[in-house]
Amino acid sequence: MKKRSRLLFFVMVCTVMVIGYNAFIKTEETTTLPPKQSVVEDGAAQSGGEVQPEIGSGTAETGQAEKTGDGLAVIAQPESMTVLVNKQNMLPENYNPTDLVYPDVRFIFSEKLDKRKLRKEAAGGLEKMFAAAEDEGILLAGVSAYRSHSTQKTLFERYVKRDGLEKARTYSAFPGTSEHETGLAVDVSGSDGKCAAADCFADTEEALWLERHAHEYGFIIRYLEGKEAITGYQYEPWHLRYVGTELAAELAASGETLEEYYDAVPVTN
Template sequence: MCHDCVAGRRTAGASRRSFARFLAAGAGLTVLAACTPVAPETVAPSSSPVPAVTSASGVPAVESTTAAAAPSAQVPVSPSAAAALPRQFSLTDPASPWVVVNKHRPLSPADYAPADLVRPNVNLAVSGEAALLNSPTAAAAETMFAAAAQDGVVMTLASGYRSYGTQVVTYNGYVAARGQADADTASARPGYSEHQTGWALDIGDGGGACGFDSCFADQPAAVWAKANGHRFGFVVRYPLMFHPITGYYYEPWHLRYIGVEAATDMANRGIVTLEEYFGVEAAPGYA
């Protein structure tokens, strides 16, 4: 993970590089991006369909901004900013595009597996289950990757779906190598990973430059995704210096699909975490 200080960045980069071989052997994954659940549901669930992906020209690009200093870990629960949107979705159902998964909000059931996993027609840097996404996310990714390519930006799918079983193996490997306390800063516990929902993906630049390290934030793929991802329903799930809220350090490669309406609303309002947007409590550590 990418820390927000020089020492943290060195530690995070070294730990990721030292563990790359283990992750690749686990399930064809290059890396393990952290993801996990948070507090009570504040937006009413709905059976409405997932918002459709709009064209690349439908919404002007707006780059999200981050705070100048890290927010307090004691972030109060605030009213949901998403309540103003015409369509509402569950924050707890893993099949919902708005499900909030973090260190306070585990998946239910813990071994959830999407019923609609597909392989998107995009540049792949992985194989097996890691090359899969749920169908709405896959469709949105195809549109986004194509738009990036039109702008001359190469983007690859570096990690997609990760099953509960794969997370068990990966997390246990971290614990064995580094101890549980340190493992919890780098890997989600089984049943607490966004990747298990099929709504999340890690991107690469096609050449492996700064892959899964803090310097990836300066690569064209990351810069483009941060500025344009909302046009296709994606947000950077773990923004810089917001780990006291999300529970994870900066991951400019980790994108989360929440639908075009919500992602664009977040960008327009300058809200950068799902916890704040959906009005649920911060999750800096496991409850």
């Protein structure tokens, strides 16, 4: 697709519903209670001193011109494989993916929990990717994939109750803004589970393999190093997002984030 038509498509899939939402939450959350210190998207301890820039007010070119302040747009086509979910674009409250399956891959836990699930197409990609890695002696394991909106909501509310809204949103994602709710995102570690969703995963042989090959199976490293101001997240080498092989290859080649691809870069840039 041409950049212009992609943009047009993106404009079409986004409504201009604006929600009063004062400050951007800085991080997503784990499915377990996070430690008292700040955590990054998937629960890893924040490596000290990093200032996570807040995304500015609205986006310049997504067609969400009415969005002001720290407003959030509600995504109109949440089922799209290439959907952009971030701190500015949230899933509709009632959205639940309808084609979730259990990918037949290793996880770092043995229970058959919802957080193993991915949408069918993404699950197929994950199975192929894990098998290809294993052929090269790289043993990958899933850490956490799907998280329902109600789970996210329950957790977020629990944190707010415990720590207050201001503090809760420094480590927990506002419901609807976690990519894990799409069923297209999965956190991956090595099979030993060491450094699962933690900064030390970077530079492991598993992380390096994923960086080189994930796109061949339709996945991108969603929160890239050096793009924190654009994605709103710290570098997360473990957080993979399925977008399909075509787009994944394009992004891998260009080094762009999903935000840049959609020209949805924060206006502060």
